[in-house]
Amino acid sequence: MSQMLEHPFEADEVMAYLDGELEPQRAAALVAHLDHCVECQALTRQFRQISERMLDFQIEASPVNISNVVRAALDRWKSETETRKFGFQKLRAWRRLLAGPYGWAFAFVAIIAIVVSGISIKNTLHRERADLPLPVRNYIDFAALQPGVSGSGDALKGAGAIGKLSNGLDELEPKSPERVGPMIARTASLSIVPANYEEAGPTLERLATSHGGYVQTLTTQAHTGSSRALSETLRVPVGQLSSFLTELRRLGHVEEESQSNSEVTDEYVDLRARLKNARATEQRLIELLGTRTGKLQDVLDAERELAHVRGEIERMEGQQGVLLHRVDYATVEVQLREQYLEQLGSESFATRARLRNAVVEGFGNLAAGGIYVLVVLLAYGPSVLFWLLLVLTPAWFVWRRYRLTGGR
């Protein structure tokens, strides 16, 4: 076979040709060569003889028992697979997806998303804590409904209500009333879990009205998945406070109660003194204008000063009215909280909403994360690149010189 080295074909090429493993062009050339090369013809005969001799190593047919065992196993497998088919196919699809390059890309993106989402969640939680008291508030000016204040009892809105309140206070308190003894502004606060939450609200307002008081503010809360709550600020005549509180306690279980008194005597006396001085000034200015003998400019100055003093007087009278109202009408803050009973099926709505919000927030975080990465790249990329070039370029020259000189 060493003689084959002189031939244009190696012996193993002849073998590959006989095995059908030689390239077509090379095989065609070999066929042509075999027509006139006796040695190569002898070689092919030898290879064929080897194959034929090997076929003498015969094996009997496989036992029938194999078939029975395998078919029985196939039946078992078939019945088991039918039940798991769907799950396995889905699992296989995911495995194929995650095992490829997409899996690595997905992992990279997921890590970035998790990091960015973590930052966003932290910020969101911080923001939610700051925004926590966001109940549905109904700001109604019930002062206008106060019996004996507005006189009409109609519900008033907007600026009209404010004007009516101001007028009511004026009517309630005549100008510069004299008060004897300490002036106390009384405040009470109750937190109640009523026996019947539905009726507690109207009962509360009815009680306030029957005691000559009124509802100043009203706030309701009805969050999904938690108990309802009602907060009211009531104003009742101070003489009725004790009996009013007694009746309030009958609404249900009082969880918390507190009362406080704030003395405003000094503030009232000071206000009255300033008001008295302002009125005296007003009187002098009026007298001055009535007997004027000076220049026109002096008259104009006096009138301007008179207008200013009158404005001050009106402002102080308003403050005085409010102060007296605080003393005459005690402030009662009532919080009614429903005893919460978990509703069957109520969670599904909350869960859907939460999932939907999570998806929206997830996309938001994803976008924010992408922008954040972009911002970081733009903010720090050039400087990092610059410093790398600055440090690595001399280092590369030093290394190159070291390599060229062989460390000498």
Next chain:
Amino acid sequence: MNSDDQLILEFQQGSRNAFCEIFERYRDPIYGFFRRRLANPARAEELTQECFLALLRNVTRYEPRATFRSYLYGIATNMVSAERRRASREIRSDDYKDEGPGPLSGDADATLWVRRALERLDNGDREILMLREYEQLSYAEIGILLRLPINTVRSRLFRARIALKEQLMPVKDPD
């Protein structure tokens, strides 16, 4: 007639007939594979069953990266390797003292000559030669199965054939 690769994909989709077709095609070749490599015919029968059961269990993980034939013989090759390792660990291994085949059909003398000649070959070369001659695998399939480059398969196959020729057809001395 469906190819092996089509059949295995149909079987993946749950076709029982596809597996039966595969089994009928390969039951004798796989049995022959084990029978030529193991001395114990009963063990060859068991491993043949195990080979098809392994195919059954792992069909969900099958991916058509190469031919089905190379995949199936890959399972069989791994099982033979495991069997040989197990046999070498056993203290009493009368059945496995010599991994040559036991009594076979056909011409007993001719079979014995070929078997003896094969036993004298290098293990790796013999495996390549047997995969080519008896299992009719292509060079590429053998390369995938034994994790060898095609050129290496070709050169080792050539070496094995030359060595076998010297065993079976010694050059007659002209003197």
